[in-house]
Amino acid sequence: MHNIVLIFERVIGLNPQLKKGLLEFCVLATLKKEDSYGYQIIKDTSNVVEISDSTLYPILKRLEAQGEIESYRVEHNGRLRKYFHLTLAGQASIDSFLADWPAVMGIYTYIRECNND
Amino acid sequence: MTKNQFIKQLAAELTRYGISDAANTIDYYDELIDDRLEAGETEAEIIASLATPAQIVAQLAIPDKQVRQKKMAPMLIILISFLLVLGAPLWGTLLLTAIIIVVLGYFLIWLGPFLGTIFAAAGILGGSVSLILSFFVGLQEGWMIAIMQLGISFVMVGVGLICAGATWYMTKYLIRFSVGITRWLVGMFRSRLKVVA
Numbered sequence: 389m390h391n392i393v394l395i396f397e398r399v400i401g402l403n404p405q406l407k408k409g410l411l412e413f414c415v416l417a418t419l420k421k422e423d424s425y426g427y428q429i430i431k432d433t434s435n436v437v438e439i440s441d442s443t444l445y446p447i448l449k450r451l452e453a454q455g456e457i458e459s460y461r462v463e464h465n466g467r468l469r470k471y472f473h474l475t476l477a478g479q480a481s482i483d484s485f486l487a488d489w490p491a492v493m494g495i496y497t498y499i500r501e502c503n504n505d
Numbered sequence: 506m507t508k509n510q511f512i513k514q515l516a517a518e519l520t521r522y523g524i525s526d527a528a529n530t531i532d533y534y535d536e537l538i539d540d541r542l543e544a545g546e547t548e549a550e551i552i553a554s555l556a557t558p559a560q561i562v563a564q565l566a567i568p569d570k571q572v573r574q575k576k577m578a579p580m581l582i583i584l585i586s587f588l589l590v591l592g593a594p595l596w597g598t599l600l601l602t603a604i605i606i607v608v609l610g611y612f613l614i615w616l617g618p619f620l621g622t623i624f625a626a627a628g629i630l631g632g633s634v635s636l637i638l639s640f641f642v643g644l645q646e647g648w649m650i651a652i653m654q655l656g657i658s659f660v661m662v663g664v665g666l667i668c669a670g671a672t673w674y675m676t677k678y679l680i681r682f683s684v685g686i687t688r689w690l691v692g693m694f695r696s697r698l699k700v701v702a
Contacts, residue, residue, distance in 0.1 A: 426536060427536075428540075441534075441555055442564055445561075446565060449529070449565075465543070467539060468536075470533070
């Protein structure tokens with residue numbers, strides 16, 4: 389019973405972003421390295437996770453609306469390319485995600501132990 | 506499908522579903538296709554690998570709706586509900602009047618075909634009966650009267666046929682008109698609901 393209460397407390401305490409999915413954090417982490425654009429983000433994250441073109445756009449849109457990334461345009465081969473830049477709010481979001489991870493691992497360990505019993 | 510066709514279809518779908526910042530969505534896919542073309546992929550390969558415009562818009566429509574719903578504070582919903590109840594005697598009457606006007610409008614435009622059908626039926630049926638009976642009239646009352654009745658019968662059938670033809674054409678155009686105006690009214694009502702939501 390104590391363990392269940394502990395897990396409940398941990399889940400409640402988790403960053404809500406974590407529940408939305410890991411993709412947003414992958415995009416944020418990619419932009420932490422350098423400013424990037426849609427196609428490059430898909431390529432950079434492809435080794436870790438597959439993000440389709442149509443999945444990335446709503447993520448970028450949401451992150452921009454939340455102020456975690458911002459965009460600007462750069463002229464490239466006679467056209468304007470939209471680059472995304474990680475903001476302080478985005479950095480805070482990554483930090484929060486990493487801080488929440490031990491709690492996630494605790495839940496993972498508990499589930500694994502229960503499963504092994 | 507070419508890039509231009511894809512973008513055009515996407516723009517049409519975005520407009521159809523009233524997605525916010527449609528221009529940004531189009532720019533994203535336009536840029537993405539250009540980047541992939543630069544990377545060496547062919548236009549056909551890229552378009553084939555992308556989700557269809559309808560799928561893209563469906564994916565955007567749900568969060569878009571959620572965002573719109575989130576924007577309305579609970580207090581605002583209560584206030585709007587209160588004002589709606591308070592103003593019911595006014596807007597209710599206006600709404601009822603509008604509905605009656607619309608129903609009357611439909612009634613008036615369909616009065617023509619209705620009357621046309623009655624004239625056509627009366628002319629053709631009455632004329633036909635009169636035409637058959639003119640033979641018996643000839644036998645009993647004399648052939649002069651029978652010929653006169655025969656002529657009147659032909660005129661009646663003719664007028665009935667003209668009415669039937671006119672009613673047929675009128676009905677065809679009025680069906681199109683009614684469907685068009687109903688769609689317009691429904692569309693207008695839906696868009697007002699969307700604004701309220």
